Amino acid sequence: MSDPRVDAPTIATTVLAPGTVGAPPAVDLAGHTSVGDLTLDVRLKVRPGELVAVVGPNGAGKTTLLRLVAGLVALDAGSLSLGGRVVDDATSSGFVTSHRRRVGWVPQDRLLFDHLPVAANVGFSPRATPERVAHLLAELDLVDLADRRPTDCSGGQAQRVAVARALAGAPDVLLLDEPSTALDAESRRRIYHLLEDGERPATLLVTHDPGEAAGLADRVVELATGQVVGDAP
Amino acid sequence: MAVVGITVLALPLVGLVQRAPWTSLGDLLGRRPVLESLRVSLTVSLVTAGVVLVLGTPLAWVLARVEMPFRRLVRALVVLPMVLPPVVGGTALLFALGRRGLVGQWLDRWFDVALPFTMAGAVVAAVFVALPFYVVTVEGALRTTGDEMEGLAATLGAPPLTVLRRVTLPRLVPAMGAGLALAWARALGEFGATITFAGNLPGRTRTLPLATFQAMESDPEAALALSLVLLAVSLAVLIPTRNRWLPTR
DSSP, X not given: OOSHHHHOHHHHHSOOOTTOTTSOOSEEEEEEEEETTEEEEEEEEEOTTOEEEEEOOTTSSHHHHHHHHHTSSOOSEEEEEEXXXXXXXXXXXXXXXXXXXXXXXXXXXOOOXXXXXXXXXXXXXXXXXXXXXXXXXXXXXXXXXXXXXXXXXXXXXXXHHHHHHHHHTOOSEEEEESTTTTOOHHHHHHHHHHHHSTTOOEEEEEOSOHHHHHHHOSEEEXXXXXXXXXXXX | OHHHHHHHHHHHHHHHHHHOOOTTHHHHHTSHHHHHHHHHHHHHHHHHHHHHHHHHHHHHHHHHHOOOTTHHHHHHHHHHXXXXXXXXXXXXXXXXXXXXXXXXXXXXXXXXXXXXXXXXXXXXXXXXXXHHHHHHHHHXXXXXXXXXXXXXXXXXXXXXXXXXXXXXXXXXXXXXXXXXXXXXXXXXXOOHHHHHHTOOOTTXXXXXXXXXXXXXXXXXHHHHHHHHHHHHHHHHHHTTTHHHHSOOO
């Protein structure tokens, strides 16, 4: 709230892509929450299909922002709507749990299900259709690994599995936490290609890499000590 | 010093194997008292394993996942039997569940149930000493697998019961197996609490360790044979728990 630019409603809604005028924002957050030493206090809107890069130093609250949208952290005050539906409202104690939000979360440490083969990881979501799983396995070059355990995958392969798993449930919001750390060039190219696809959901991409932010994102939001300090196309 | 350490651990085993009556082993193990104590031991230890599974899993869950007051105290209480001399455990059980014990008198009066000097009593004694091994193992696994994996499954749209069935339990199975093996081995080797609380009655509470102790007085060869059986069982237990105690590569 300290930054006047953040409070200005024009910031988040400036340029609307044709066809999305009137559609509710995929993410509409205005509120704060405390996790450990960090107090995250953010206003942020993300349009359907928009890719917003979130940058900032360690401890700025980037990961907490993703966890908030995913429903793994609750707001202390304010509210969060996804696609026009209020999923967290601190005043009315309304809270929609993770499994009833349509989000796809790719955490930094991936958290693959080691007890399931790659194909079952990708198809884990009850919302995943066999066609969608097959499509994602092909797009991310995972077909040959389908029967393998995640523990037998390289870092890049595991990252592609994690992205495919998040997308298989056809999320409205995709949350990527440092997806390209420890990623080989080919994996990076495949994931980027998928994200440049017109079909992509609204995406929050947490990254340390300015090149990644500039190259992929429609907008770059900069966080510092839990607050938005920059928001630029 | 490391060599001395290894020697201290290995020497008794070498002694046992070297003195073992290999030629008459079959005959010794086929004797009726031996078979009887084997039957008692298997019954008591297997029932114990079942009880440990049913009681220990929710307990491990609560310790690992539920925020509660006095958790450290509860945890200390759970671990206590691991460091408590078993004979003290047996004495404590006697004062709690014995015929004139704190709870035992009511069991006796209302339900006509008396635990001391029965096979059920031997099970109670074994559960008392074996439960911590299972709880500690499973609790550790629940902590390391963490809520994160379950949170992730939820973001994929899986409701809580599906998460439990498809993520939590399958990931917990190896630890449950290892914990059960440890608890079962501990129950099989239990001596102090059993002899104090359940006595040493042939065919009812005389387990393999009690029979071994008994045999040392009259028939050392039989005692050696029984010891070999218990040693073999202990080695077998290391197989499902090898990831925990032995390097994999």
